[in-house]
Amino acid sequence: MPNILVVEDSPTMRQLISFAIKRIPNSHVIEATDGVDALKKLSSGKVDLILADINMPVMDGLKLVSLVRGNPAYKSIPVIIVTTEGAEEDRKRALSIGANAYLPKPIQTQELIRLVNTYLAN
Amino acid sequence: MEKETGFVGKAEEFLQMFKKGEEFTKELLKENEKLRYRIAQMEESIQRSADEARIKLYENRIGLLEEDLNSLKKRFRQVEEENKDFASKYIEVEEENNNLANLYVASYQLHSTLDFSEVLRIVLEIIINLIGAEKFAILLIDEKTNELVPVSAEGMAVSEAPKVKIGQGRIGSVAKEGESFFSDDLAGAAELNPLEPIVCIPLKIKEHVIGVISIYKLLTQKEGFTNVDYELFNLLAGHAATAIFSSKLYTQSERKLTTIQSFLDLLKEKPRK
Numbered sequence: 001m002p003n004i005l006v007v008e009d010s011p012t013m014r015q016l017i018s019f020a021i022k023r024i025p026n027s028h029v030i031e032a033t034d035g036v037d038a039l040k041k042l043s044s045g046k047v048d049l050i051l052a053d054i055n056m057p058v059m060d061g062l063k064l065v066s067l068v069r070g071n072p073a074y075k076s077i078p079v080i081i082v083t084t085e086g087a088e089e090d091r092k093r094a095l096s097i098g099a100n101a102y103l104p105k106p107i108q109t110q111e112l113i114r115l116v117n118t119y120l121a122n
Numbered sequence: 123m124e125k126e127t128g129f130v131g132k133a134e135e136f137l138q139m140f141k142k143g144e145e146f147t148k149e150l151l152k153e154n155e156k157l158r159y160r161i162a163q164m165e166e167s168i169q170r171s172a173d174e175a176r177i178k179l180y181e182n183r184i185g186l187l188e189e190d191l192n193s194l195k196k197r198f199r200q201v202e203e204e205n206k207d208f209a210s211k212y213i214e215v216e217e218e219n220n221n222l223a224n225l226y227v228a229s230y231q232l233h234s235t236l237d238f239s240e241v242l243r244i245v246l247e248i249i250i251n252l253i254g255a256e257k258f259a260i261l262l263i264d265e266k267t268n269e270l271v272p273v274s275a276e277g278m279a280v281s282e283a284p285k286v287k288i289g290q291g292r293i294g295s296v297a298k299e300g301e302s303f304f305s306d307d308l309a310g311a312a313e314l315n316p317l318e319p320i321v322c323i324p325l326k327i328k329e330h331v332i333g334v335i336s337i338y339k340l341l342t343q344k345e346g347f348t349n350v351d352y353e354l355f356n357l358l359a360g361h362a363a364t365a366i367f368s369s370k371l372y373t374q375s376e377r378k379l380t381t382i383q384s385f386l387d388l389l390k391e392k393p394r395k
Binding site: 011013015016019020084086087108109 | 216217220223224226227228230231234244247248250251252253254256341342343344
């Protein structure tokens with residue numbers, strides 16, 4: 001059963017992403033409201049994939065990605081960035097820090113499910 | 123001598139008989155050869171007709187198999203068409219499902235609270251995350267001044283959004299008519315003009331307009347509007363309006379209740395003194 005950590009400060013987006021992810025058979029969604037909350041959730045259970053926003057209070061998505069990549073226990077977890085920042089330089093920056101994929105908002109649910117399935121299969 | 127003549131005569135008679143026998147044998151051999159030839163011909167003819175019958179049988183079978191093959195090919199094409207139809211219907215249903223999920227989440231969130239500022243935050247979230255707008259403002263009608271007053275904004279300061287009289291300019295007309303406005307040029311002007319939105323949506327409770335959502339710029343990656351965006355605009359027009367209106371009333375009544383309660387507490391306290 002894949003555990004997917006959704007890190008998003010907006011309750012609307014958290015609910016929308018969780019809705020989409022629950023359509024992947026046997027998947028389980030863990031919700032976090034920011035980077036710090038995400039690190040807590042990472043330490044308390046097994047996570048197979050992280051979906052993270054960039055602009056969040058307390059700790060943003062990019063900081064979270066760099067911390068995840070720097071921790072041997074989490075560095076192999078795929079991270080998909082879901083953000084309103086659609087500029088090419090933002091995408092390059094996120095990927096250079098260690099994100100596996102970059103999905104600009106507003107998200108297409110099919111595209112999100114396809115990406116999640118791809119990284120879960122890998 | 124007589125004996126000799128008799129012997130010669132018999133010998134000649136025998137020779138004659140032998141010659142006749144030889145001729146007869148030759149005739150028989152000829153006849154036999156003819157018969158053999160005829161038998162061979164007949165056998166050949168029988169063989170030929172058997173081959174022909176077999177070929178005909180095979181031809182019939184091939185014909186039947188070809189018919190079967192054609193009918194299977196036809197069925198295969200039909201099934202292929204049906205599959206294509208199902209696949210496109212599946213994609214449509216999936217899309218519809220996703221759109222409904224978006225609308226459900228938006229509606230659920232809008233009605234999840236009675237806190238005015240939280241409702242405004244949820245409206246902002248929906249416009250940013252689900253529609254994909256970068257710069258926009260929410261303006262509500264001030265019943266006292268009959269003016270649209272900005273109450274919240276994203277990508278710009280609330281003070282940058284204009285105060286507009288009902289019926290005045292693009293925004294005022296949308297509030298007056300209650301009809302949404304969509305600009306043909308969604309890219310908009312390079313500089314922000316608060317009076318010229320690219321999209322303006324009236325917030326309506328039935329036919330009563332309580333405010334507008336004025337969008338000035340979309341996110342870079344948002345190239346245009348899809349069907350679900352128009353559905354979301356419709357949803358915002360109705361549900362955001364009722365959510366904003368009811369939360370505003372609730373907040374006002376809460377405030378009034380607190381004031382009245384304070385008065386009552388004060389009145390109760392007086393006799394003791």
